[in-house]
Structure formats: structure tokens, C-alpha cells
Amino acid sequence: MTGQRATQLHATELLEAPAPTVRGPLRGIYAGNTRSVVVRGLQVMARTNWVVVLTGFFEPVFYLLSMGAGLGALIGTVEFYGVDVEYAAYIAPALMAVSAMNGAVYDSTMNVFFKMNFAKLYQQMLSTSLGPLDVALGEILLALFRGLLYACGFMVVTTLMGLNLSWTAVLAIPAALIVAFGFASFGMAITSYMKTFQHLDYVFFLMMPMFLLSATFFPIEVYPQGFQWVIQAMPLWHGVDMIRQLTTGLIQPSILMHLLYFAVMIVLGLWFTTARLRALFLR
Amino acid sequence: MPAPVIEATGLTKRYGDFTAVDGIDFAIQPGEAFGFLGPNGAGKSTTMRMIAATSTRTSGDLSVLGFDPADHGPEIRAQLGIVPQADQLDEELRVIDNLIIYGRYFGLPVPYVKRRAEELLEFAQLTEKRRSRVDGLSGGMKRRLTIARGLINSPKAMLLDEPTTGLDPQARHVLWDRLFRLKEEGTTLVLTTHYMDEAEQLCDRLVVVDKGTIVAEGSPSSLIRQYSTREVLEVRFGSAHNEAASQAIEGIGSRVEVLPDRVLVYADDGEAAMSAVHERGLRPITSLVRRSSLEDVFLRLTGRSLIE
Amino acid sequence: MSTLEQPVADVGGVDHALIASRARGWGWWFVAEHRIRAMRSYVASWIAISVGSPFLFLLGLGLGLGLLVDANQGAQGVDGVPYLVFIAPALSMATAMQTAAQENTYGVFGGFKWFPMFFAMNGTPISAAHIVVGFQVSVLVRVLLPLVAFSLVMVVFGIGSPLGALLLLPIGLLLAAAVGFAVMAWVSTQTEDRGQLSFVERFVVVPLTLFSGTYFPLETLPAFLHWIGWISPLWHAAELGRGALYGAELAPVMVLVHVGYLVLLAGLTCWLSIRTFRRRLDK
Ligand SMILES: Nc1ncnc2c1ncn2[C@@H]1O[C@H](COP(=O)(O)OP(=O)(O)OP(=O)(O)O)[C@@H](O)[C@H]1O
Numbered sequence: 001m002t003g004q005r006a007t008q009l010h011a012t013e014l015l016e017a018p019a020p021t022v023r024g025p026l027r028g029i030y031a032g033n034t035r036s037v038v039v040r041g042l043q044v045m046a047r048t049n050w051v052v053v054l055t056g057f058f059e060p061v062f063y064l065l066s067m068g069a070g071l072g073a074l075i076g077t078v079e080f081y082g083v084d085v086e087y088a089a090y091i092a093p094a095l096m097a098v099s100a101m102n103g104a105v106y107d108s109t110m111n112v113f114f115k116m117n118f119a120k121l122y123q124q125m126l127s128t129s130l131g132p133l134d135v136a137l138g139e140i141l142l143a144l145f146r147g148l149l150y151a152c153g154f155m156v157v158t159t160l161m162g163l164n165l166s167w168t169a170v171l172a173i174p175a176a177l178i179v180a181f182g183f184a185s186f187g188m189a190i191t192s193y194m195k196t197f198q199h200l201d202y203v204f205f206l207m208m209p210m211f212l213l214s215a216t217f218f219p220i221e222v223y224p225q226g227f228q229w230v231i232q233a234m235p236l237w238h239g240v241d242m243i244r245q246l247t248t249g250l251i252q253p254s255i256l257m258h259l260l261y262f263a264v265m266i267v268l269g270l271w272f273t274t275a276r277l278r279a280l281f282l283r
Numbered sequence: 284m285p286a287p288v289i290e291a292t293g294l295t296k297r298y299g300d301f302t303a304v305d306g307i308d309f310a311i312q313p314g315e316a317f318g319f320l321g322p323n324g325a326g327k328s329t330t331m332r333m334i335a336a337t338s339t340r341t342s343g344d345l346s347v348l349g350f351d352p353a354d355h356g357p358e359i360r361a362q363l364g365i366v367p368q369a370d371q372l373d374e375e376l377r378v379i380d381n382l383i384i385y386g387r388y389f390g391l392p393v394p395y396v397k398r399r400a401e402e403l404l405e406f407a408q409l410t411e412k413r414r415s416r417v418d419g420l421s422g423g424m425k426r427r428l429t430i431a432r433g434l435i436n437s438p439k440a441m442l443l444d445e446p447t448t449g450l451d452p453q454a455r456h457v458l459w460d461r462l463f464r465l466k467e468e469g470t471t472l473v474l475t476t477h478y479m480d481e482a483e484q485l486c487d488r489l490v491v492v493d494k495g496t497i498v499a500e501g502s503p504s505s506l507i508r509q510y511s512t513r514e515v516l517e518v519r520f521g522s523a524h525n526e527a528a529s530q531a532i533e534g535i536g537s538r539v540e541v542l543p544d545r546v547l548v549y550a551d552d553g554e555a556a557m558s559a560v561h562e563r564g565l566r567p568i569t570s571l572v573r574r575s576s577l578e579d580v581f582l583r584l585t586g587r588s589l590i591e
Numbered sequence: 592m593s594t595l596e597q598p599v600a601d602v603g604g605v606d607h608a609l610i611a612s613r614a615r616g617w618g619w620w621f622v623a624e625h626r627i628r629a630m631r632s633y634v635a636s637w638i639a640i641s642v643g644s645p646f647l648f649l650l651g652l653g654l655g656l657g658l659l660v661d662a663n664q665g666a667q668g669v670d671g672v673p674y675l676v677f678i679a680p681a682l683s684m685a686t687a688m689q690t691a692a693q694e695n696t697y698g699v700f701g702g703f704k705w706f707p708m709f710f711a712m713n714g715t716p717i718s719a720a721h722i723v724v725g726f727q728v729s730v731l732v733r734v735l736l737p738l739v740a741f742s743l744v745m746v747v748f749g750i751g752s753p754l755g756a757l758l759l760l761p762i763g764l765l766l767a768a769a770v771g772f773a774v775m776a777w778v779s780t781q782t783e784d785r786g787q788l789s790f791v792e793r794f795v796v797v798p799l800t801l802f803s804g805t806y807f808p809l810e811t812l813p814a815f816l817h818w819i820g821w822i823s824p825l826w827h828a829a830e831l832g833r834g835a836l837y838g839a840e841l842a843p844v845m846v847l848v849h850v851g852y853l854v855l856l857a858g859l860t861c862w863l864s865i866r867t868f869r870r871r872l873d874k
């Protein structure tokens with residue numbers, strides 16, 4: 001920082017940052033520059049985090065191989081909408097939905113909490129003309145991108161293993177993204193209430209039963225009616241049933257209800273997250 | 284008089300029951316270097332965050348560059364350069380990418396940001412560290428990078444929260460020089476500090492804050508004139524004896540302060556005061572005459588020393 | 592250590608010599624106590640999770656899968672017992688393993704990096720070995736919570752023999768020590784978090800849980816995968832647990848092999864951890 005060097009600062013014409021032009025109710029929280037947040041995330045993913053991102057793909061595959069082969073040998077087939085489905089083909093779509101949920105929840109709670117309180121990443125972004133909504137949307141888009149990678153990878157594996165019983169299985173990829181979007185849109189609003197790492201435990205405490213009981217590894221008909229209703233109120237069950245209908249080709253009218261469920265969840269989640277942005281970012 | 288760049292009336296921030304900033308008023312003129320001087324926890328950083336619209340105020344009025352931070356955060360920050368108290372660098376990016384990506388957050392064009400980043404790297408003397416990871420930089424290097432980053436959008440006003448904390452004396456002087464140039468070019472500087480010399484060197488005007496309120500306001504020299512004497516005599520008698528000695532000193536100079544480790548005698552003529560002390564038969568272990576500083580102003584106003 | 596070798600003077604009424612000698616004998620306990628005190632704020636959520644997980648795993652997953660498996664294999668189809676009884680001890684052990692691994696991943700890394708407690712402790716007369724052992728003792732206390740909860744549920748719902756359920760406690764603690772020290776030995780060599788910490792969960796805990804005979808007998812898997820079970824501490828502990836809970840066939844020499852493997856693993860990795868800790872703290 002010598003004087004002689006300092007003068008070189010003016011070697012080029014200086015530009016001022018363009019003023020954000022967002023009007024209406026989002027003014028003050030949105031600058032219309034979500035792209036820069038996504039670019040940053042992709043750059044970090046490509047240069048630093050790719051090993052971690054890549055290895056995240058293995059978890060559902062491990063489950064599929066282990067449960068499909070091991071439990072499949074003990075169980076044989078499971079009935080789904082009146083058709084007997086091989087056990088591995090029964091759990092594969094469920095694992096896809098679970099992995100979409102896990103990725104989205106992890107990215108929008110744990111990761112956001114960490115970047116907020118330890119890496120102080122959002123404080124940096126919010127020292128610029130970005131608004132909190134740019135940051136939130138950027139994170140959600142990144143989470144979806146990661147979800148897309150995993151969904152495609154998993155699709156390749158299940159196709160090679162012959163577990164996709166119909167061409168409609170390709171639609172499972174967008175379906176998984178819808179599931180991820182639903183969870184990610186809510187996750188950040190929930191994170192805005194968290195003060196310590198222990199609060200994250202409660203999130204995982206909620207996800208665990210959803211993971212194990214939402215018709216993932218066995219049909220919910222094994223439970224009493226009242227308990228079935230509880231599970232059917234949970235988002236993961238809708239995700240599992242929707243993706244399973246697509247991969248098995250046993251498409252039912254209820255798929256529209258599943259889509260509606262997620263549409264409502266996404267809208268509510270985005271609204272909730274937007275309402276909590278100030279509490280989350282502008283303390 | 285031109286409209287102030289930043290103007291606050293009754294600005295208040297509460298965290299639950301705790302009031303961090305308690306109804307402060309100030310106005311910062313364009314091109315001015317304005318300081319917040321105060322001890323730990325006074326509410327300096329909180330005030331800076333409210334100005335930057337990254338913390339929502341609880342009550343009061345605040346206008347920054349003609350906007351209300353409550354609903355114009357992005358517009359305000361587009362014109363601000365922010366240097367936070369703790370270096371917040373993107374640990375997942377390399378040094379050069381920290382500057383480039385930061386520029387993109389402002390929506391600046393990529394080729395411009397790339398060129399500007401190189402210039403700022405040179406300004407921060409980090410050109411050799413271009414491709415290093417941020418966590419490998421020393422504390423001083425991180426500070427310089429943070430400051431350089433704050434300049435990427437050619438801000439109209441810089442918010443500097445303890446800009447030179449953690450820098451060695453040489454780097455501090457170079458930075459002061461650089462900030463001085465920015466000021467000459469018309470950039471408004473708002474800084475917080477607890478270093479008296481920094482405030483005296485850089486600030487045209489400052490407010491002394493304590494426990495969320497402003498206790499005095501003025502230029503450094505006027506504050507010293509108003510709240511202190513021209514010179515100060517510092518005498519030490521050993522921690523056990525300062526209290527007793529101060530009783531004996533009472534009456535010399537215009538005021539006597541006892542600190543745990545020394546006694547301060549405020550007098551316009553320090554040497555004369557020293558002779559007077561010796562005349563009373565007191566033999567201090569060490570004694571020293573110095574000019575009054577903002578430290579003395581602070582002690583006078585709050586009864587506590589600034590750096591505890 | 593150098594502070595210990597220096598002669599200590601009696602300054603201001605504090606007997607430094609006494610402090611130093613006490614730390615030498617009881618340092619590990621000071622460390623454990625410190626951690627347990629620090630953990631107290633987590634206790635509410637841990638108890639919730641510890642009590643919740645046996646219900647979830649045994650009465651949710653175990654019962655549900657049990658219906659499918661027993662329908663296909665008969666009520667004595669898996670290892671001569673109903674499916675629920677078969678997986679109960681393994682689920683308890685898997686939880687112990689997972690808890691120990693998790694605590695050691697984030698606790699050890701954090702102790703060096705995020706809240707550098709180990710360096711602070713090392714500034715006192717407490718040595719590296721004390722920190723390593725004391726830390727693990729606090730983890731065992733933590734692991735005991737879910738272990739007790741699992742055993743209680745087994746006793747109350749009559750899963751296996753009550754005495755066997757009690758025996759699962761020491762087996763679970765031995766497993767937790769072996770896994771805990773092993774994870775610690777690796778994590779303590781990691782100086783920067785590039786996301787590789789998640790590998791413990793992704794490539795150790797999950798695969799070991801899935802491929803070492805937790806949900807189905809190891810023999811169900813193809814023979815070329817059996818080695819995973821043999822090196823897996825979880826398999827050894829689960830085999831012991833099955834012998835204890837429902838008297839699964841277990842040759843006396845195999846008891847020795849299982850216990851011996853776990854003890855050896857714990858001892859070796861404890862020694863490795865101490866070595867790494869000593870190096871890292873001495874700088
Ligand atoms: N997010 C927060 N939640 C609760 N209290 C806070 C928060 N941020 C600041 N405070 C409190 O507000 C008071 C003022 O803090 P602030 O950081 O503004 O002080 P400061 O003058 O910058 O001090 P320093 O010189 O130490 O940087 C402190 O008592 C602090 O504990």
C-alpha cells in the first residue's frame with residue numbers, strides 16, 4: 001500500500017455499482033442478482049467441494065444395494081397398487097425421494113446455519129448490493145442443482161439394475177426436484193428460528209421417522225388406520241408414492257393430489273421464508 | 284450546507300431487553316471523516332450495521348445517502364464500501380476470486396471486475412498471494428484484503444469498523460495515508476475505533492459513545508480543549524500507594540484522577556505540577572508529562588479508561 | 592509437558608505441585624467432567640432422541656419390516672427367531688456406533704479447530720493422553736443414553752431375554768470405544784475441513800451398518816462381500832449381542848474373537864490417537 005502504488009488505482013476508469021432496480025414489495029430485500037450467488041456456489045462446487053458433492057451420491061446407492069439384495073432375499077415381493085413388485089424395485093423410488101429430501105433439508109438448514117454463524121458468508125454477501133432474497137433464492141437453486149445431479153446419477157444406477165419398470169421412470173427426475181424444492185423452500189424459514197446447533201438436532205429428529213416410516217421400506221398398510229393418516233399428512237410419503245408410481249408405471253389419479261400437495265408446500269414455504277428473511281439475515 | 288450523507292435521530296437498537304444503541308443523533312456531511320470512539324460494547328458496530336441496512340433498527344429515524352435503510356438496503360449498499368470489524372473473507376475461494384466474486388455481487392460487469400481486482404490486489408500488496416487460499420493469509424494480509432474488497436464498487440462512503448486493528452504500526456500508517464487520499468477525493472469516511480491516535484489522525488469530527496449513548500461530540504482538538512487540560516502529569520507510586528498519594532496531591536493542577544496503576548494530574552503546565560508534587564515531599568517511582576489526548580476526554584466523561 | 596518438569600513455587604496460596612500431581616493421575620477425569628458439563632445443555636434433545644430412537648427403530652421399522660419378512664420366511668425364519676428379535680440387538684449396536692462416530696468426528700475436529708478446547712486444556716497440566724481418554728469417557732456416557740433406552744424397550748416389550756438386554760450395555764460400550772477411538776485416530780489427523788468429515792458417516796457408518804449383517808444375516812449377501820462384516824466392529828458387536836439377547840449360536844472361541852477384535856481395535860487406535868494428539872498439541 002505504498003503511495004506510488006496507490007496512484008495506479010486510477011489507471012482505469014472507475015465504475016460505480018449499478019443501482020438495483022427492483023420495485024414493489026420485494027424492494028429492499030431483493031436486488032435481482034441471484035445469479036452472482038449461484039455463480040459463487042458453482043465455482044466453489046467445481047473447485048473445492050466436488051469430492052464431497054460427488055460422494056453424496058453413494059448413500060442412496062449403498063442403501064439400494066444392501067436392502068435390495070439382503071432384505072430382498074428375505075422379503076421377495078411387495079404389493080403396490082395391486083401388483084407384486086420386486087423388493088429392490090419397490091424401495092429404489094423411495095430412496096430417490098428420501099435422497100431429494102435429505103439433500104434439500106441439509107442444504108437449507110445445516111449448511112445455511114453454518115454459513116451464517118461460522119463462515120459468515122451471508123454477512124459478506126449482504127455487505128454488497130445483494131438483498132436477503134437474492135441469497136435465499138441462490139441457495140435454493142444450488143440445492144436443486146445438486147439434487148438434479150443426484151437424481152440423474154441414481155436413475156442411471158437403477159436403470160442398469162433393471163429397477164425401472166416403465167418409461168415413465170424418466171419423469172421421476174423432475175418429480176425428485178419438486179420434492180427437493182418443497183423441502184428447501186421450507187428449510188430456510190425453519191433455520192431462521194435456530195439459535196444453536198442443538199436446534200438442528202430437532203430437524204433430524206423429525207426427518208428420521210419420516211425416512212423410516214413413509215412407505216419407504218414397507219407399505220404403510222401394516223399400521224393402524226389412525227397412524228396411516230399421520231404418515232399421509234407428511235410430505236415424504238407424497239414424494240415416495242409419487243415417484244414410485246412413476247418408476248413402476250402404476251400411475252394412479254392420486255398423483256395429482258401429490259403434485260398439489262407439493263405445489264402448496266412450495267408456495268407456502270417460499271412465502272414463509274420470505275417473511276422470515278429479515279429475522280434470518282438482518283438481525 | 285449540503286444535505287448530510289447519513290443522518291440519524293433517536294436511532295435505537297434493542298436485542299430483547301437489552302438496548303445496544305440508545306437513541307443517538309448524528310449527521311455526517313459529504314466528504315467528512317466521522318468517527319465513533321468508544322469502549323467495547325458501546326454499540327459502535329451495531330450502529331455501523333444499521334447504517335449498512337444489515338441490521339434492522341428498532342426505532343428512530345435513519346437516512347443513508349437519501350434512502351431509508353428499512354426498505355432500500357440494496358440501493359444503499361450499492362454505494363457503500365463496508366469493512367466489518369472481523370474479517371469476513373470467503374474461505375472457500377482463492378484470494379483473487381474473493382475480489383472478483385464480491386464485485387459480481389454488486390452486479391458489476393465481469394471484465395471490469397477482473398481488471399479492478401488486479402489493481403486492488405496490488406493496492407493491498409497481495410499480488411504474490413493471488414492464487415493462495417484465504418486461510419493461509421496472515422491476520423494483517425486478511426485485513427488488507429478485506430479493505431481492498433470494500434473498494435471494488437468505488438463507494439461514495441466507506442464504513443470502516445476498527446480498520447487498523449491487527450495491523451502492525453507501519454501498515455497502519457500506510458492505511459491511514461490511503462484513507463486520507465480517499466477522503467481528499469471526496470469519499471465520506473465513517474469509522475469506529477478505540478485508538479485515540481487513529482481518531483486524532485483521521486477524524487474531522489467524532490462522537491464519543493458509551494453504553495449506547497453519545498456522551499460528547501466535536502473535533503478531536505475541540506474535545507480535548509473542552510474536557511481536558513493542555514498537559515497531563517502521570518505519576519506512579521506502586522499499586523498499594525497510589526490512593527494515599529493522590530490525597531496528598533489533591534489541589535495541584537485542575538483535577539486529579541486515580542487509576543489502579545497511576546495517578547493523573549491535569550494541569551496546563553505539567554512541569555510546574557511535577558515540581559509542586561516534589562515540593563510536597565512525594566517521591567513517585569516514575570513520572571511523565573505528556574499532552575492531553577482523547578483518552579483523557581473519555582476518562583473525564585465516563586470515569587473509565589477507554590482500553591480496559 | 593515442560594511446565595510439569597519445572598520446579599513449582601507456592602505462589603499466592605495455590606499449591607501448584609499438588610495441582611500438577613493431581614492432574615497427572617486424574618487429568619482424564621477433569622477432561623471428561625468438563626465435556627459432560629458442557630454437554631448438559633444438550634441433554635434435553637439427547638434424551639428425546641435417545642428415548643425416541645428405540646421406539647422408532649424397533650417398533651416402527653423392526654415391526655413393519657418384520658411383518659413382511661415373517662410373512663415370507665415364517666415366524667422363526669431368520670436365525671431361528673422372529674425378525675424383530677433378530678434385528679433388535681444389531682439396531683442397538685448400530686445406534687451406539689453411529690453416536691460414537693458422530694461425537695468423535697465433530698467433537699474432535701471442533702476441539703482442535705472450531706472451539707480449540709484441546710489447546711486450552713493442553714495449556715494446563717493435563718496431557719494428551721488424558722484428553723484422549725477423557726474425551727472418550729464422556730462419549731461413552733453419551734452413548735449409554737440410547738443403549739439404556741434400547742435395552743429398556745426390549746425388556747418392556749419382551750424382545751429377547753431381559754438379562755441379555757442388560758448384557759447389551761457393556762457390549763455397546765465396548766463397540767463405542769472401538770469405533771470412537773478409530774474415528775478419533777483419523778479425525779485428529781485432519782487439520783482442515785474440506786467436507787471430508789462427512790466421509791465418516793458416508794463411507795464408514797452407513798456402509799458398515801448396511802453391509803455387516805444388521806438388517807439381515809451376513810450370509811444373505813454374496814460371499815465376496817462378507818469381508819466387510821469381518822472387519823466391521825459393528826458385526827462383531829452385533830454377533831455378541833445376538834448371542835446375549837436370544838442365545839444365537841456362538842462358539843466360545845468366537846466370543847473370544849469378537850471381544851478380542853474390539854479390544855484390540857480400541858487399544859490400537861487409542862494409542863494412535865494419543866500419538867497424533869501429542870504431536871498436534873506440541874507446537
Ligand atoms: N446479535 C446480537 N444479539 C444480542 N446482543 C448483541 C448482538 N450484537 C451486539 N449485541 C450487544 O450489543 C452491545 C453492543 O455491541 P457492539 O458490537 O455494537 O459493540 P462495539 O461498540 O462495536 O464494541 P467493540 O469495541 O467490542 O467492537 C454489546 O453489549 C453486544 O453484546
Ligand SMILES: [Mg+2]
Nearest residue numbers: 327328368444
Ligand atoms: Mg465493534
